Amino acid sequence: MKIFLQPHIQELKNKVLEIAKIDNIIAADCYKLALDISTKTHKTISQTTIKRVYGFAHARYAPSTFTLNALSQYCGYDSWTDFIKQMETQKDDSKEHITWNEIAQAAHNITRFTIQTNKHKCGISYLYTIERQSITDHIQRFLETDTTGCIISAPSGMGKTIGITHWVDRQLAANHVENRSNIFLHVNSSSLFFAAGFGFHSNKWLAHLLNFPQQQHFEDFILQYEKGAPGNFYIIIDDFNNNLINNRLFDIVFKQLIDMTVYLSNYPWMKIIITLRPSTWQKYGHLIENHSEINKLWFTDFPCSKRANAVNLPAFTSQEIHELIDKISNAKAIDTDYARKYFPVISLPLHFQYYYQLKGDSLGVDQLNPADEFAIASLYLHKNILKGALAAEKQVMLSQLIRMVNFSDDHAYINKKEAYAIIKENNSIYSELLHAGILYEHQEEKGTRAAYQIRFKSLVLASYFITQDVLDKQHGQVDKALIDWVQSSPYTDSIKLTLLKWFIIFSLETGDLDIFNHMQDVEFIEPYQASLILFTCSNLDYVINANPAIGSTLNRAFANSAFIDIALDHILLETEYELALKKLLQYHISPQQKILLHTSLAFFELLYLRDEETLKHIEILRSMPREHFADFSLNPLLIIENIHHYYRHNVLKEDAIDEIRLFCRYPERSTNLVHKQLIYVLGYILLKIKTSEEITLQYLQIVNQYGLDMNRKVTSDFKACIQLAFAERYLAMDQTDLALQAKEEAVQTNSSHTINRLQLGLLDLDLLRNQHRDFLHLARQLILISKQFNLKFYEAKVRVYVLSSLQEDQKSLIAEHQTALQALFEHSRYKPESFYNLRKASLINSSTVN
DSSP states (O other), X not given: OOOOOHHHHHHHHHHHHHHTTXXXXXXXXXXXHHHHHHHHHSOOOOHHHHHHXXXXXXXXXXXXXXXXXXXXXXXXXXXXXXXXXXXXXXXXXXXOOOOHHHHHHHHHHHHHHHHHHHHHHOSSOGGGOOOOHHHHHHHHHHHTSSOSXXXXXXXXXXXXXXXXXXXXXXXXXXXXXXXXXXXXXXXXXXXXXXXXXXXXXXXXXHHHHTTOSSHHHHHHHHHHTTTOOSSOEEEEEEOOOGGGSOHHHHHHXXXXXXXXXXXXXXXXXXXXXXXXOHHHHHHHTHHHHTOHHHHTTEEOOOSXXXXXXXXXXXXXXXXXXXXXXXXXXXXXXXXXXXXXXXXXXXXXXXXXXXXXXXXXXXXXXXXXXXXXXXXXXXXXXXXXXXXXXXXXXXHHHHHHHHTTOXXXXXXXXXXXXXXXXXXXXXXXXXXXXXXXXXXXXEEEEETTEEEEEEEESOHHHHHHHHHHHXXXXXXXXXXXXXXXXXXXXXXXXXXXXXXXXXXXXXXXXXXXXXXXXXXXXXXXXXXXXXXXXXXXHHHHHHHHHHOGGGHHHHHHHHHTSHHHHHHXXXXXXXXXXXXXXXXXXXXXXXXXXXXXXXXXXHHHHHHTTOHHHHHHHHHHXXXXXXXXXXXXXXXXXXXXXXXXXXXXXXXXXXXXXXXXXXXXXXXXXXXXXXXXXXXXXXXXXXXXXXXXXXXXXXXXXXXXXHXXXXXXXXXXXXXXXXXXXXXXXXXXXXXXXXXXXXXXXXXXXXXXXXXXXXXXXHHHHHHXXXXXXXXXXXXXXXXXXXXXXXXXXXXXXXXXXXXXXXXXXXXXHHHHHHHHHHHHTTTOOSOHHHHHHHHHHHHHHHHHHO
């Protein structure tokens, strides 16, 4: 169906009302007008059609040729074509010379309308958006060349429209302030496509937009300034993408645009800027690149010569994210390693927009968590796939395509040849999916061959449709069979984790938390435990916020599920784990769970050297009835309280040591008590402060015996932690062979968790020192790891170790570490002497053994 220029249609509508003698049309007039037109032209037009023409009913498309012919004949013309011809003839032919300022006024009227429209279409308040430095820099480089055309290319959701709007808006302001004479014609590509549908050449389209009576007058206007113009004339065409119209018509428009650029290249002050998607350039860019003379007229500045990588507008930088958050929340964003880890979640402008919609003015980089990526994806799916026009058809097509999906490291893709039959049968639906941006086409060149792929926007979105397909086969039940399917599926562990996360979301949404009863049997989640725990806790917040009615019921179900016990039985030091534990504070958990939760949080605060915060959790533990501690094989309050007391006062109490001695003397009494991994690790930390190697080794052997009990689920990080403790004790007892053997077992078991990396590093420091080898490089690595997770406790241990090992002539290094230690303890009531004394004791024991 042809699409026609809206200005001509409006002229015809006005003429019809003039003939019908209707001053201000209302909906009731449409019936009479339809009858008049049918009577006069003998062509039947319905009342509904007239309502669509005059905006009283929704119209997806412009009026048909039949309708336009009937309206034209009603006004006394032979046809719609005759109406257009006579309208153009009646233009003021006498005004052949139009001034630069008149054209500027006409162009800027259109531009201001486009800017205002874009501002209203912006997903967040335009006042909160920022200028894109990458666009400014790109255009500036373009203007420094002799080229005429400039391409800004980026995938959907990258902020091209708002970015170019900011640039044009700023240029208009500069025009006024600095008294410039530049002209800016900023339009959406739809106006160009309308013109092409009617058969207008791009030059004629441009002449019509600027109110030139004839195309020739536009060309005469340009000729006036052949030797120079008062300023530059910028034509900015936004959203120039092939999925908006059929390929045949787009091919025509693209070629016409190339012709217009060639024509305007004779005038250096004419500049064309176009925004498009990489898939459009990949498909049509050869029309420019394959012709050297034409190619010289275009500025692209792509980082790679291959059209498949045709992207020159990057995602938000960390600086831009901070700038956005500062504008929205009016609070300075804190830049941390943790925040930077999750920057990619909101680095895509569209994703940042959704994040704002989820969080409102309270958003912040310090609040980012693993659940946000899936919450953003859910919002995207609801807006583009799960609701609205053709929602069911889109989902059906995606369910067909997902069964053909393949995964690479970064992409989920389908071979287009395999999907050709599905696409051919549902081409309009396929075009909708491309326009929504959930899919995009990719051509991979392999020498003389080419592979055509359909790619999903992200792995998270592709995984969603896989889980939907599997759930349909499972009749919507998220149970053990489904968990078994995830484990045995042929996907990589990272994809399996993504699938599992979607199933966790579905479970929380339905309130059926049976999935958590089987989580301990999922082997591939070991490296991702901290992130997965925070993901689950954070998603509970999202689910309850979306449906507050299920809040109390879901809270109770969550608190009584197996998840809480799974989450608390870890020795993770990752930031995600600490944030997850803090979220657990809001649930009504059992006294034993509450004891372990506050013990864990007290340990975290101690590792951060935040004395007052550690004491708050210890006070909560002290306030709890003593009988609740009787269920534990070791009293967690006694242990964490004594560790805290030592580092605060440099004095160790004996009551906790006595409890550990009792545990070692009568291990069988603990058989039916609650065994928790964190408490055993804390017990070892306490024993290292002041006790004999024999007692410490005996303790580790008893704990290890528990660890080998296969009736209990023991995490690999705990097993490795105990093995490294054995290695540390063996080395202190000068049994190097046993130490190396235990170290090797630990590395093979788990060396990825932070506590194991730090323990392993501290052990290697001792090994290097004993061998009289340089250990400073390793010490620097351990300090960086400690800083990454804000573990000041371990940073202090490493720096004290280095200071106790440096020679007197290494004054600069000594000063560096002393200054750093002073900064670590500046806002803490812990005593540096506690760390120094431990190190001295270690050196004395070592020399005694030697």
